[in-house]
Amino acid sequence: MTANPCAEILGVDERDILQEIMNIGFGSAAADLAGVIDLHVQLSVPQVRLLPASELPGYIDREVPDPGEITIIEQNFWSRFKGTALLVFPSGAGKALLGFLGEVGEHAFESDPLRILEKETLMEVGNILVGACVGKVAELLGDIVTYSPPRVLSGSLDDAALTRKVSDPGNHVIVLRTAFHFGNRDVQGHLFLVARHESVTWLRRALQGFMSRYA
Amino acid sequence: MNFAGVCDILNLGIVILDAEYRIRYWNDWMAMHSGIPREEMLGRDLFDAYPVLDTPAIRRSFKSVFTFGNFGFFSQKLHGHLFPIRTTGSFQGTFEHMQQSCTVCPLREGDGAGVTHVCITVQDVTEVAAYEKLLLEMNFRDSLTGVYNRRYFTSRLKEEFERHRRYKRSMSMLMIDID
Numbered sequence: 356m357t358a359n360p361c362a363e364i365l366g367v368d369e370r371d372i373l374q375e376i377m378n379i380g381f382g383s384a385a386a387d388l389a390g391v392i393d394l395h396v397q398l399s400v401p402q403v404r405l406l407p408a409s410e411l412p413g414y415i416d417r418e419v420p421d422p423g424e425i426t427i428i429e430q431n432f433w434s435r436f437k438g439t440a441l442l443v444f445p446s447g448a449g450k451a452l453l454g455f456l457g458e459v460g461e462h463a464f465e466s467d468p469l470r471i472l473e474k475e476t477l478m479e480v481g482n483i484l485v486g487a488c489v490g491k492v493a494e495l496l497g498d499i500v501t502y503s504p505p506r507v508l509s510g511s512l513d514d515a516a517l518t519r520k521v522s523d524p525g526n527h528v529i530v531l532r533t534a535f536h537f538g539n540r541d542v543q544g545h546l547f548l549v550a551r552h553e554s555v556t557w558l559r560r561a562l563q564g565f566m567s568r569y570a
Numbered sequence: 571m572n573f574a575g576v577c578d579i580l581n582l583g584i585v586i587l588d589a590e591y592r593i594r595y596w597n598d599w600m601a602m603h604s605g606i607p608r609e610e611m612l613g614r615d616l617f618d619a620y621p622v623l624d625t626p627a628i629r630r631s632f633k634s635v636f637t638f639g640n641f642g643f644f645s646q647k648l649h650g651h652l653f654p655i656r657t658t659g660s661f662q663g664t665f666e667h668m669q670q671s672c673t674v675c676p677l678r679e680g681d682g683a684g685v686t687h688v689c690i691t692v693q694d695v696t697e698v699a700a701y702e703k704l705l706l707e708m709n710f711r712d713s714l715t716g717v718y719n720r721r722y723f724t725s726r727l728k729e730e731f732e733r734h735r736r737y738k739r740s741m742s743m744l745m746i747d748i749d
Contacts (some may be wrong), residue, residue, distance in 0.1 A: 384638075391637045392630040450736070475648040483631075486640020494639075499678070502641045 358374035364527050364555050370403050371453040377401040377531055380491035388487050396484065399534040408528050411549065418532060419443050419545055425511045426474065427508040434500045435557040436493050438528075440485040441508075442477075444542070449473025451542045452480055478505040484535065488546060492531075496561040526552040549555075583653070583670075583692030586677065589636060591616045594687060603655050603668065603694075622654055635674050636685050642674035646695050653692060661696050669699040 365373070381398040388394040406414055419425060426449065428442040453476050482505045493500045531548040550558060577584050578598040586595035596611040608617075616679040631642035644652055651670040670692050677687040710722035727743075734741035 387637055390634050471647060475645055479643070479648065482640065482643055483634050486634065486638045490616075490638040490640055499639065501723070504641070504643050504673070 364405055364570075365529065365559065369559060369562045370405070372532070372566055373454050373558075374401060374403045374497050375402070376562075376565060377492055377533070380495050381488055381515065381533060384487035384491040388483070389493075392483065394483065395499065395538040397536045398488070399536075401531055401533040404530045404532065405527055406530055408552075411528060414530065415441065415443070415545075415547060418547075422567065426477055428485075428503040428505050429486045429508050429562060430482065431503040431524075432485075432493075432500045433490050433503075434493065434498050435457040435554060435561075436489075436498045436500060437554045438548060440489060441549065442481040442544060443547070444477055444481075444544040448542045449477045452476050452537070457545055475505045478507060481505050484546065488533075489548065492534065492548075493534060496558070496565060498561070529555070529558070532549055572633050581694075583690075583694075585616075585690040585692070587616055587632070587688050587690070589686060591632070593619065595689075600653075600692070604653060620653065623652060628652070631674055632688060635676050635688050639676045639678075641676070644670070644672040644674070646699055648672050653688070656695060661700050664700045664703060665696060669693055669696040671695045 378401060385398050387395055388396055404414065425446065426444045428444070430440045430442075431511060432438060432440060450473055453473065481504075485505070486502065489502075491499055528548040531547050531550070534543065535546055536543040577595075580599065582596070582597075583600045583603065584595065584597040585593060585600060586664040588594050589618075593611045593616055595616050596606075596608045598608075600611075601607050611619065628644075631644070635642050636641060646669045649670075649672075650665075650668050652672045653668075653670065655670075657665050657668050672693070673691045675689045675691070676685040677689055678684065679686050710718055712719050730741060733739075
């Protein structure tokens with residue numbers, strides 16, 4: 356163990372570039388979401404953190420104001436930029452977004468509990484949001500990403516499973532965090548992008564490549 | 571060897587659209603299940619061939635795939651189906667149309683290029699959906715009389731109470747002895 360293991364992954368400069376890229380990427384994602392599909396979403400200035408994988412669940416818990424009743428949508432993305440996107444919605448967000456998708460309920464079973472529809476709604480909205488944000492950041496770094504279908508994690512974060520998924524517990528992960536707010540629906544939540552340890556080498560090179568265009 | 575024929579032997583519907591939503595590919599599975607041969611579909615506008623698909627939600631999903639290069643997912647739970655294909659055989663009584671789980675994927679001409687086409691895959695999930703429906707029925711109804719059971723009452727009461735709280739409207743409950 357060195358004094359500052361995080362520095363081995365990403366230097367201060369590289370972290371700043373990544374933050375700037377996210378800022379540009381998310382800004383353009385928000386503009387496209389509003390322009391193309393009429394989804395008005397505000398994204399806060401993103402933060403970049405380097406964490407030991409084992410501290411990830413604790414970090415997410417601390418960053419979400421009321422971790423009591425939440426719904427988490429998980430979606431994996433892979434290419435040279437690999438990782439997991441986690442969207443954390445407060446309870447009730449599904450209800451608030453139900454109408455957004457239009458003809459919900461028409462084909463659903465009469466006996467389907469409302470919460471199944473809410474989950475499905477959150478998955479669809481989450482899929483679009485993750486696709487826009489991850490896609491834009493990857494595009495700026497010269498990568499094209501493939502996605503797994505989104506899925507709902509039951510109520511809380513399974514600490515061990517999450518840590519295992521994103522990295523060996525001994526490794527570090529890069530966490531990109533932003534808060535989002537659906538302007539016309541009064542729904543807010545948090546988006547965490549967790550880059551897998553394997554993509555770090557590629558990420559460093561891509562960040563340097565991005566900077567060299569301006570050097 | 572040309573592997574393109576694989577698309578015709580898969581147990582999966584495959585439809586490819588260009589940026590104007592014209593059908594560029596319609597595999598054998600789609601032809602067989604929809605009853606419309608490939609020659610008739612090629613070059614046709616998807617929304618012209620299937621006006622029921624012309625909804626804001628579906629257009630939004632396609633636009634999102636073209637713009638962001640992400641994947642669109644149409645779950646059976648939320649949408650039932652995309653392509654209205656009549657069910658045949660043992661599920662006719664349960665569902666009027668084949669239940670589908672569909673994915674919309676981006677296609678690019680080359681590495682780093684923009685999305686020029688989208689590919690829709692259609693999976694038949696009628697059997698699973700029918701079993702799920704049956705399980706729900708068994709969970710909520712008394713098997714002898716077909717009347718809703720206590721579990722259904724409790725879950726509906728919870729839903730109605732939530733609705734009452736959300737809209738702050740009055741709520742009443744009637745208890746009637748019917749025997």
